[in-house]
Each structure stands twice: as structure tokens, then as C-alpha cells.
Amino acid sequence: MEVRLFNSLTRSIEPFRPLDPKGEAVKMYTCGPTVYNYAHIGNFRAYIFEDLLQRHLEARRFKVERVMNLTDVDDKTIRGCRVMGVRLAEFTQRYKDAFFEDLAQLRIKRAAHFPAATEPRYIQRMIEMITFLESKDFAYKAEDGSVYFRISSFADYGRLAHLNLEELRPSGRINTDEYEKESIGDFALWKVWNEEDGDVWWESPWGRGRPGWHIECSAMATAILGPELDIHCGGVDNLFPHHEAEIAQSECFTSKQFVKYWLHCAHLLVDSQKMSKSAGNFYTLRDLIERGYTGREIRYALISVHYRLPLNFTLAGLDAARAALSRIDAWVRRLHERAQAASAGGVPSFPESESFLKALDDDLNISGALACLFDWIRDTNRMMDLGELSEAQAAKCLADFGVINSILACEAAQIDVPKEITQLLEERQNARAARDWALSDTLRDRILSMGWMLKDTKQGQQVTRNS
RNA sequence: GGCGGGGUCGCCAAGUGGUAAGGCCGAGCUCUGCAAAAGCUCUAUCGCGGGUUCGAUUCCCGCCCCCGCCUCCA
Incomplete structure (x- = not known):
């Protein structure tokens, strides 16, 4: 090819x-x-x-x-x-x-x-x-x-x-x-x-x-x-x-x-209209970042439509990009948890990263490529649900995703959890151990209000935020 | 008038002459102290009318819409 x-x-x-x-x-x-x-x-x-x-x-x-x-x-x-x-x-x-x-x-x-x-x-x-x-x-x-x-x-x-x-x-x-x-x-x-x-x-x-x-x-x-x-x-x-x-x-x-x-x-339209200052639909990158969107989300929204097609840019589309990215993020996190320090040695490559590239070979068919990625995500999630993905396979998955990410550049940036948050998490952990749900929920609201997503898992609390 | 692009699920959007990828949203389920998050599952007959064909969303013809460009806007 x-x-x-x-x-x-x-x-x-x-x-x-x-x-x-x-x-x-x-x-x-x-x-x-x-x-x-x-x-x-x-x-x-x-x-x-x-x-x-x-x-x-x-x-x-x-x-x-x-x-x-x-x-x-x-x-x-x-x-x-x-x-x-x-x-x-x-x-x-x-x-x-x-x-x-x-x-x-x-x-x-x-x-x-x-x-x-x-x-x-x-x-x-x-x-x-x-x-x-x-x-x-x-x-x-x-x-x-x-x-x-x-x-x-x-x-x-x-x-x-x-x-x-x-x-x-x-x-x-x-x-x-x-x-x-x-x-x-x-x-x-x-x-x-x-x-x-x-x-x-x-x-x-x-x-x-x-x-x-x-x-x-x-x-x-x-x-x-x-x-x-x-x-x-x-x-x-x-x-x-x-x-x-x-x-x-x-x-x-x-x-x-x-x-x-x-x-x-092709051109980009905003809300199906030609972007113009007089129409009030003119956005610089800075405008969107002020609205709380990240460069990564905007990148995804702009990259995910074939380049020869007019791209109709909307805030709803940006929200969709955010949701799609967080799905990828969660999958990557899950793979890391599964793989731990395992080596991918000997595990054959998943075919999906190659089909992703093959789709792009065809005049940068990004939609086809993303479909490969999401099919892959679903399949491997299912395997993990069933406990059928080995540590080494998970490691291989991450390695293969590296190829895709070298093109999409969509992976979440590493953000250090600030001390205030870590402290709140600790307090909440204690409250939970004491089955003090009221306090636990109060602390959760506080963490949420500081812009972090919180999730309780079997391994404990996990925080994330948009990047 | 010339040239070009496009009309596929609520939104975004692939694709193929043999009965339609994927994402978002939505619904259901799982998980959970409750949530949230996450995961899984489910959801279309392809602008209109003809034709070719065993069979067309995919080919041909006609039509209807939308959108670009035609001298310095990516």
C-alpha cells in the first residue's frame, strides 16, 4: 500500500x-x-x-x-x-x-x-x-x-x-x-x-x-x-x-x-456560515481557550473532518471532540493499569494501528482511520471486561497506539495533581473508610468544583481533568 | 455565465454494485453507599424522478437544494 x-x-x-x-x-x-x-x-x-x-x-x-x-x-x-x-x-x-x-x-x-x-x-x-x-x-x-x-x-x-x-x-x-x-x-x-x-x-x-x-x-x-x-x-x-x-x-x-x-x-464554516467578524462567529484560538476548551480538543475537532470537505465548526462539535477524547483517555489509562510494567515482547502487533495508517494512505481518510481506532478501543475494552487481555497484550496495545498518537497527537498531557487536591483526596479516603458518606460527598463536590473529575474505582479514587 | 465541492441516523461523518463504518447525543444494562466516570448493548436503507442490472446508496440521465472560487481571504 x-x-x-x-x-x-x-x-x-x-x-x-x-x-x-x-x-x-x-x-x-x-x-x-x-x-x-x-x-x-x-x-x-x-x-x-x-x-x-x-x-x-x-x-x-x-x-x-x-x-x-x-x-x-x-x-x-x-x-x-x-x-x-x-x-x-x-x-x-x-x-x-x-x-x-x-x-x-x-x-x-x-x-x-x-x-x-x-x-x-x-x-x-x-x-x-x-x-x-x-x-x-x-x-x-x-x-x-x-x-x-x-x-x-x-x-x-x-x-x-x-x-x-x-x-x-x-x-x-x-x-x-x-x-x-x-x-x-x-x-x-x-x-x-x-x-x-x-x-x-x-x-x-x-x-x-x-x-x-x-x-x-x-x-x-x-x-x-x-x-x-x-x-x-x-x-x-x-x-x-x-x-x-x-x-x-x-x-x-x-x-x-x-x-x-x-x-x-476546504474552508471552515462556523454554524454553517462563513466565518466573519460581523456575523459574530469569528473565533481565534484564544477565544476558544477562554471558553474553556483546550488546544488538544480544538485540534481534534479540526483534524477529524476530511481536509477536502468543508468543516462546519460548532461548539457542539467541540463538545463531541471532548467526549471522544475522554473516551480515548480512559482507554489509555485502563491499558496502563492493565499493563503495569509488563513488556510487550513477543506479542504480535494489533492489526488496528496498521489499518489506521492504511486509511490515511487513502488521501488522508481520517474518518476511516478514526473508525479503526474506535473499533479497536471497543474490542480491547471488551477483552478487558472479560479479563481476556493479558498484561503483555495491554503493553503491546499501548505501543501500537503510540504510532497512532504520533499522527493524531491526541493523548492527554500529563498533569500533576496539585497538593490541595491530593489533600482533599486523602481526607475523602479517610471519610470513606469511616463510611461517612456525607463528608465524602461534600469533599467530592469540592474537588469537582476545582475542575477535577473524580471517579471511585476498586483501586480507589482517581482524578482527571481536561488537558 | 464558467469551474468545483456537497446532499447518508437528532448532530458530525466513512463507505461499497449485493441488502450501510465510526464519533457525539439518547435509551437500556453493568459497576457503585449514592453519584459521577467508565464499560457493554441498542438506534438509518443513503435529496427527488427515471434508466442500466439478477441486484444500486454506490453506474448513467434528468431535476431540486446547499456551499465555494472566478485576481492578492487558510
């Missing part, structure tokens, strides 16, 4: 074979955030999908080198820093920091590289690329002083989005003041400075200005990963024009096929 992925370029599911002749190394580029605000859960849906992809490929023994860029200069970041009256770098730094905190909360594996558009070496590279493109007539300087890519010079333009350029229809989003362009579809490589840019500008052969959005990804991707990438991901909304533009710029510059597999995840 091999990994198969839906390639937007061909609109079909294809076997995944990396460019690396040894079939090991995978070069993966993922469009990252524009750091002008806290990222919202729609953004994170995309990053979690990419995380799932990376982790699964790694479980399948690929060596993934992933790049995620940070867009730290554009209209919104410039506007933001001017409103706050701070320098651009200072403004974006706070959202970069926040972004990395959020990634950690969501257990998203860090990319190998997080290049930022304004790093001098990348600005330099963008200028080099644009200079080259202009010299080959792929680009031109327009009357307004900006440099545009000439889409008519690249025959493949439109191939990724499968758009017929002749039939493009104005959507109302066109910036009508860009009449200087030769063609409506031409996009900016270099934007000439204007007053609204304030002190944000770089010197270039075309005068002061700043790079266009698309060129940064081409520059950073090829600078770090080379001219040819295996995988490039992003949200569907980036498919056109952003990725189309990236292909055009990159391929005209390198004369090589830029990306072999293009993967796009």
Missing part, C-alpha cells in the same frame, strides 16, 4: 512518489499566516491538515522537510502598524510570537523553516527574480512604477485553477485603479511605494517599493527547498490566484516544474 493524494493539478488521486530518487526525502511548502492579527481557527484548520499530512508521511518513513512562510509585509500589516503607531517589524513580531504559541497549543509540529518575507536575503532574492523575469519579458514595469507579471507570457497560466482566462468574469473584487496593467490578470511583483506605506519600503531597481504577495512564496520556497518541490499546500482560496501566480513566477525563473503535488484544504 502506498500513500495516495488528491492533486489539485490533475484533480485526481495519485500515488505519492517524491522526486527524491531514493523515494525518501519530501520537500513540502505550506503557505503560512499573514501576521497582522491572531490567526483564526479557519487558518488553523489548514495548518492542522498540513500537520496531519506531515505526520502521516513521517509515519510512512518519509523524511519531510517543511517550510512555512510568514507574510510580514502586505497591505494589512502596514495598515495595522500605522494604526498602532509602531514600526512594522514590532507590529508583526507580536503576532509572530502569538502564532508560535498557538501552534504549540494545537500540537502542530514545527516546520523546519519559518522564513519571513522581510528578511533581507529573501527581499534580495525577490528582487533578483523580478529582475530576471523583467529581462526575459515575463514582467514589465507599468506606468505607475510597479512591476507586473505578464500572464500572456506563460502559456500554462490557469492550468492549476482550470480557469479559462478568456472567460474570467469580473467579481467586483478587482482593484479598478490598476488600469496601468496590460491585462487585467497581470499581477504585481513589485509595488511602487505610496504614501500609505509610510516608512515601509526597500530600494530596488524600480525605485522604492515593496514586494507583491505572490513572489515571496516563490522566492522563499525555491531558496530553501530548491527549484522543484514535492508538495505545496494551502487553503482552497489560495489556489487562485496565489498558487497560480507562484507557478508562473517560479517556472519562468527556474524552467522547471515548480511543484509535483498541489494539495488544498
Whole structure:
């Protein structure tokens, strides 16, 4: 069985074979955030999908080198820093920091590289690329002083989005003041400075200005990963024009096929609506954490719907994620209790962890994979009910679950029980020994009110809490 | 108008030409001093109408809804 992925370029599911002749190394580029605000859960849906992809490929023994860029200069970041009256770098730094905190909360594996558009070496590279493109007539300087890519010079333009350029229809989003362009579809490589840019500008052969959005990804991707990438991901909304533009710029510059597999995840809806601040259904990760949800729960909710399907995000869905996780937690705890220090040596692997991976091989069929996991949970729970799961088998189960968890990253974090709780538990234990149920119940309420779940088992009291 | 995605149990959501995974919720049972938690068990004929077929949710045709994208929103 091999990994198969839906390639937007061909609109079909294809076997995944990396460019690396040894079939090991995978070069993966993922469009990252524009750091002008806290990222919202729609953004994170995309990053979690990419995380799932990376982790699964790694479980399948690929060596993934992933790049995620940070867009730290554009209209919104410039506007933001001017409103706050701070320098651009200072403004974006706070959202970069926040972004990395959020990634950690969501257990998203860090990319190998997080290049930022304004790093001098990348600005330099963008200028080099644009200079080259202009010299080959792929680009031109327009009357307004900006440099545009000439889409008519690249025959493949439109191939990724499968758009017929002749039939493009104005959507109302066109910036009508860009009449200087030769063609409506031409996009900016270099934007000439204007007053609204304030002190944000770089010197270039075309005068002061700043790079266009698309060129940064081409520059950073090829600078770090080379001219040819295996995988490039992003949200569907980036498919056109952003990725189309990236292909055009990159391929005209390198004369090589830029990306072999293009993967796009669908949008996230909130309560069946497009998320928007005006509709009041706009959530950042921080909003949800304030509501008492954990990064782990949010991760599970976002990962558990196939990436090419619109994900309808709801608080009820988060509650469902919480319940599903606590079921997994309880199972893992039970396995630990059963396994104790037993070694799994000699016990054959349970087939479920492999069927889990096989489901993911099929274009990341997460629903199928989770079904394998829960079937497995039910079966082994039943075995434990009947006393038919040996200590060694339980240990093996945990080892096999480790593979699944290396992808889902769903296991509960170890939380130390604080002293106050331990003390209350001790008191309650004494009360119970004395059959003082009233006191026992009072103490239970107190523990519950402090945010801990309490359960009486044959082995005594057990406390847990959401993580 | 063009391109694309989707309509499967109350909610979320797999899947297959042969009579429908899984999760949540709900119900029942077990456990328990009572609870809670947990565990087990149970719960659908797949948008509508045709066609192909021994047989379709799965293939074809038509229709009805919903949702994206069509120049800088993951």
C-alpha cells in the first residue's frame, strides 16, 4: 500500500512518489499566516491538515522537510502598524510570537523553516527574480512604477485553477485603479511605494517599493527547498490566484516544474456560515481557550473532518471532540493499569494501528482511520471486561497506539495533581473508610468544583481533568 | 455565465454494485453507599424522478437544494 493524494493539478488521486530518487526525502511548502492579527481557527484548520499530512508521511518513513512562510509585509500589516503607531517589524513580531504559541497549543509540529518575507536575503532574492523575469519579458514595469507579471507570457497560466482566462468574469473584487496593467490578470511583483506605506519600503531597481504577495512564496520556497518541490499546500482560496501566480513566477525563473503535488484544504464554516467578524462567529484560538476548551480538543475537532470537505465548526462539535477524547483517555489509562510494567515482547502487533495508517494512505481518510481506532478501543475494552487481555497484550496495545498518537497527537498531557487536591483526596479516603458518606460527598463536590473529575474505582479514587 | 465541492441516523461523518463504518447525543444494562466516570448493548436503507442490472446508496440521465472560487481571504 502506498500513500495516495488528491492533486489539485490533475484533480485526481495519485500515488505519492517524491522526486527524491531514493523515494525518501519530501520537500513540502505550506503557505503560512499573514501576521497582522491572531490567526483564526479557519487558518488553523489548514495548518492542522498540513500537520496531519506531515505526520502521516513521517509515519510512512518519509523524511519531510517543511517550510512555512510568514507574510510580514502586505497591505494589512502596514495598515495595522500605522494604526498602532509602531514600526512594522514590532507590529508583526507580536503576532509572530502569538502564532508560535498557538501552534504549540494545537500540537502542530514545527516546520523546519519559518522564513519571513522581510528578511533581507529573501527581499534580495525577490528582487533578483523580478529582475530576471523583467529581462526575459515575463514582467514589465507599468506606468505607475510597479512591476507586473505578464500572464500572456506563460502559456500554462490557469492550468492549476482550470480557469479559462478568456472567460474570467469580473467579481467586483478587482482593484479598478490598476488600469496601468496590460491585462487585467497581470499581477504585481513589485509595488511602487505610496504614501500609505509610510516608512515601509526597500530600494530596488524600480525605485522604492515593496514586494507583491505572490513572489515571496516563490522566492522563499525555491531558496530553501530548491527549484522543484514535492508538495505545496494551502487553503482552497489560495489556489487562485496565489498558487497560480507562484507557478508562473517560479517556472519562468527556474524552467522547471515548480511543484509535483498541489494539495488544498476546504474552508471552515462556523454554524454553517462563513466565518466573519460581523456575523459574530469569528473565533481565534484564544477565544476558544477562554471558553474553556483546550488546544488538544480544538485540534481534534479540526483534524477529524476530511481536509477536502468543508468543516462546519460548532461548539457542539467541540463538545463531541471532548467526549471522544475522554473516551480515548480512559482507554489509555485502563491499558496502563492493565499493563503495569509488563513488556510487550513477543506479542504480535494489533492489526488496528496498521489499518489506521492504511486509511490515511487513502488521501488522508481520517474518518476511516478514526473508525479503526474506535473499533479497536471497543474490542480491547471488551477483552478487558472479560479479563481476556493479558498484561503483555495491554503493553503491546499501548505501543501500537503510540504510532497512532504520533499522527493524531491526541493523548492527554500529563498533569500533576496539585497538593490541595491530593489533600482533599486523602481526607475523602479517610471519610470513606469511616463510611461517612456525607463528608465524602461534600469533599467530592469540592474537588469537582476545582475542575477535577473524580471517579471511585476498586483501586480507589482517581482524578482527571481536561488537558 | 464558467469551474468545483456537497446532499447518508437528532448532530458530525466513512463507505461499497449485493441488502450501510465510526464519533457525539439518547435509551437500556453493568459497576457503585449514592453519584459521577467508565464499560457493554441498542438506534438509518443513503435529496427527488427515471434508466442500466439478477441486484444500486454506490453506474448513467434528468431535476431540486446547499456551499465555494472566478485576481492578492487558510
